[in-house]
Amino acid sequence: MSEKTVVNELKDVTIRFSGDSGDGMQLSGTLFSTLSAILGNEIATFPDYPAEIRAPQGTLQGVSGFQVRIGSHDVYNAGDKTDVLIAMNPAALKVNAGNIKRNSIVIYDSDTFQKKDLEKAGFQTDDPFRELNLTSVQAIPVAITSLTKAALEDIGVDNKIMLRSKNMFALGIVCWLFNRPADIAEQLLKEKFAKKPLVFQANVKAFLAGYNYGNNTHLTASTYRIETVKHEKGFYIDVNGNLATAYGLIAAAEKAGLQLFLGSYPITPASDILHELAKRKDFGVKALQMEDEIASICTAIGASFAGHLAATSTSGPGLALKSEALNLAVMLELPLVVIDVQRAGPSTGMPTKSEQTDLNIALYGRSGESPIAVIAALSPTDCFDAAFWACKLAVEHMTPVVLLTDGYIANGSSAWKIPTMNDYPEIVPHVVQKFFTGDPKTWKPYLRDEETFVRYWAIPGTPEYMHRIGGLEKDYYTGVISTDPDNHQRMVKIRQAKIDKIADYLPSQEILGDENADTLIVGWGGTYGHLLEAVQKIKEAGKKAAFTQFKFISPLPKNTEEVLRRYKKIIVAEENNGQFASYLQGKFGNLPLYRFNRVTGQPFRIEELVEEFTKIIEG
């Protein structure tokens, strides 16, 4: 065959690797995204995996996916529907059928599309594509299992390793399809399996077999090239949100000159923060896995009392368990960062799926009047900045700060330019020796800075500042326990005023999109990428919309009300039943609010956002 495969230039493309949870789809996807980032593409990834470690093979429950979106620029999210689906079995095809674009390419392992496999996935006929009404897609059968086995026959690996190398064969095909140079992939595999030479060998062979198979058989009529454009020069790494969160804490501790302490308890999807910080003993990080969620926040409170930058990491059900101790931290007025990687609830809910349903518990989930600072990270890489800010506010304003991320940005990744820490603001803990100017003999534990209402951090071991703090109400001046009615009123007010005052030190809320539009689209936290793209699509369609995404939730930036009042229509889009919309309405009142709420456990779909927003804009 002498004809040449046509190479098409694309702006961006969404690819999903999908198979059994033991098929290694997460690894194929991660390697492909890293490879693309190295080539200068923008990337966004979305691992979508079941809660079960190994659900029965070939069943719908066991399907694990890894979606990668690569593009030349403006890749803000991992995309809605896929251009290319790799289906390692019929169940994977079925689960993803609703998310495939018309005319997309579906590469499937024909070895696993046999009668009993089809039955396991609940197909009635032997033509799954017709049954799923996928008649417009380009379905490409490849005998991935047998071809992988054949490729590995002569290197002396057992059947298990052969089967586990299928994912690399699939990766090879995809790399060929998108004109990725094979040598970079080989290099990545070498780093990954440095300690397992035989596994490395098997993986590389399978990868090359897949790559060559695509090339030699002209598997599709055309291949694709994603153009690369010049980005900001510098050094980059690929991070997911959990890693970026852990890094943000480390960077903040370095900036503040404090030791970092994490108390934690394993919980999906937050455990990776604990894993990373447990590794970082090179930075002297103390990361304790405690006996339960309550103990993990309590050790952090103890470490904070003792002068460390202390954090605790969890997800929704864990935050519920931490409520009482968090309330203690509010009353103690000690710095503390509480990271909630939100997942689908209520109760155990859908642990591996993502939502924004913990805003209310973060803001209000405590007894008494218990004001607290709340920050929400916007994207995988923004988790770094958000965690840094959470630490800064905590130690400078002597308050617990809840940092809300979510399963989508925690596991999703993108390329991140290695930051220059000089570009980040100073962090100056409010320690008593530095800031209290009076005679130590006159100092009392709940005396406050007159301007910020922040009390002083007097750390055990410091002579002359011995004191007792606790959960009981204290006298405003003496810090001695008090049940005086007027004093309580005053303390309730000052605790709120202290949090409100933080707004003076926050960046202003910025507006993106068409600032002069009539409609403002409002989001918060991890939906940033999807909303931004929707806004751009609306603009491309010739409509006007302004857009703002909130990172600082409590307190809100000072100009928030002014920004909101400029618009005739405000669409608040969030992955819950309207928690942020109600919060804004409660704060400011009489806002012309429209609510867009989806609670599916999956990220927003841009198509749907554009459609629904356009209706409101035009309505």
Next chain:
Amino acid sequence: METNLTYQKQHTPKDYKNESAVRWCPGCGDHAILNCLHKALAELNLEPHEIAVISGIGCSSRLPYYMNTYGMHSIHGRAAAIATGVKTANPALSVWVATGDGDSLAIGGNHFIHAIRRNVDINIILFNNKIYGLTKGQYSPTSEKGFISKSSPYGTVEEPFNPAELCFGARGTFFGRAIDVDLKNLTDLMVASAKHKGTSVMEVLQNCVIFNDGIHSKIADKAFRAEKTIVLQHGKKMVFGAHDEKGIVADNNLQLKAVTIGQDGYTLDDVLVHDATTKDSTLHFKLARMGYENDLPVALGVIRDVPAPTFENEYAKQIEEVQNKMPKKTFTDFLMDSDNVWELK
């Protein structure tokens, strides 16, 4: 002439007291415990600013307010977890926990056993009055079966905990017991617990004068304390009685027995010698159960005091080992050296 003598002040109990009015009920056993702690700290001559006293909730947990040290009155049951954080963050501090039978054995049971398991160097003073006092008289996890209280008007139908058994079950390295009004033994116990590196549990048999008055009087009353209790001392014979005329012996089935020396053929040589430092806790279990399931005298003093690595030291050691292997870097340098860095030019 210059001298390099560093002057260290000898502290007195009042250095650890603050000016707050003590608000426990008159006659409450807590007063005695507080005074003993002041005395013990003076004897140890610790700097007040290097002490942190952490408490939970309950009458006992008001104790930090009466200390001229760093202190935290926290939430119900969580003092052991908070103290673990304090000690791990700053191992140089002397960390004490004031808690009660409800606080540590009911709502805080999990933290109590796990602190002990980790062997973090904290000193837990467990005020055991077998009642919830601050909530005005409900039965506690140490109340005897059948105990009548506001929440068990017909008597409880559940078995109590023996704190020592929980401690040993969690592989505790230090357990001691004292009576609140027995000032000398209680102070000695506190000093010994502070010297022990690891989690120390001190069960103080404490009287609640309002809701459970006299709960320990069967053993604590001066009139028969010498007969009903035995103060164990490491390396000494287990003798008791007004004139040390009685002793503890073990029979062929390893059952403990109280005998009168010189009677029934028993001599002082038959009396057991107390070894608090033996790792095997079997005999410590038996000693700690004395008087609860049999007619033997209740064991007081240091029952178990076994050296073992502490959590905070092991943790610090691991950090040091890792840091010795990896050169110290700034955060940015660390990222630059990580896998998969690429440059866009």
